[in-house]
Amino acid sequence: xxxxxxxxxxxxxxxxxxxxxxxxxxxxxxxxxxxxxxxxxxxxxxxxxxxxxxxxxxxxxxxxxxxxxxxxxxxxxxxxxxxxxxxxxxxxxxxxxxxxxxxxxxxxxxxx
Amino acid sequence: xxxxxxxxxxxxxxxxxxxxxxxxxxxxxxxxxxxxxxxxxxxxxxxxxxxxxxxxxxxxxxxxxxxxxxxxxxxxxxxxxxxxxxxxxxxxxxxxxxxxxxxxxxxxxxxxx
Numbered sequence: 001x002x003x004x005x006x007x008x009x010x011x012x013x014x015x016x017x018x019x020x021x022x023x024x025x026x027x028x029x030x031x032x033x034x035x036x037x038x039x040x041x042x043x044x045x046x047x048x049x050x051x052x053x054x055x056x057x058x059x060x061x062x063x064x065x066x067x068x069x070x071x072x073x074x075x076x077x078x079x080x081x082x083x084x085x086x087x088x089x090x091x092x093x094x095x096x097x098x099x100x101x102x103x104x105x106x107x108x109x110x111x112x
Numbered sequence: 113x114x115x116x117x118x119x120x121x122x123x124x125x126x127x128x129x130x131x132x133x134x135x136x137x138x139x140x141x142x143x144x145x146x147x148x149x150x151x152x153x154x155x156x157x158x159x160x161x162x163x164x165x166x167x168x169x170x171x172x173x174x175x176x177x178x179x180x181x182x183x184x185x186x187x188x189x190x191x192x193x194x195x196x197x198x199x200x201x202x203x204x205x206x207x208x209x210x211x212x213x214x215x216x217x218x219x220x221x222x223x224x225x
Binding site for chain 2: 032034036041042043044045046049089091093095097098099100101102103104105
């Protein structure tokens with residue numbers, strides 16, 4: 001099941017710089033997208049979401065951009081902090097569905 | 113801040129045994145879910161539950177699995193006869209709306225030996 005793809009297994013960024021995490025999807029029925037952060041031995045923690053009627057949503061240091069025509073979304077973290085080091089998952093759901101479909105995750109390392 | 117709580121945090125069981133994983137969803141949430149993550153793999157949807165019945169389930173959720181909301185606060189996942197390949201982290205989640213944000217518990221690590 002490759003409906004949601006995160007093609008970068010890992011990303012390393014210097015503290016204070018921007019982190020950009022990418023996600024692609026193939027199913028055009030997806031209309032709600034979320035980013036979760038996960039530390040080892042913990043459950044996913046919700047970060048930010050975006051509906052398909054928008055192309056940008058911002059919450060503090062986190063901004064999610066959605067490009068529906070390219071079926072692509074990205075999460076920007078500015079400025080990056082060492083505490084942001086975690087695995088980031090992109091997830092998507094359909095209007096009449098109940099489930100989230102997750103990407104494989106991207107490990108973000110923020111170096112101080 | 114309200115949170116989803118899961119017990120136990122780690123369960124070791126022998127192959128063929130039954131296990132019950134327990135969850136207390138956030139109190140005003142109406143939709144409940146189980147997901148799992150096998151080591152090194154994606155987080156996978158198992159089942160969603162609303163209004164005391166299953167609303168959607170994945171191919172993984174076969175007859176060995178069942179869910180129940182035995183009272184107003186608990187939500188359980190039962191695996192009748194565990195297999196080695198059931199070893200995974202199992203996450204419970206809940207949401208206020210059907211397509212709302214799902215909040216996850218900290219997970220139960222199930223190890224089948």
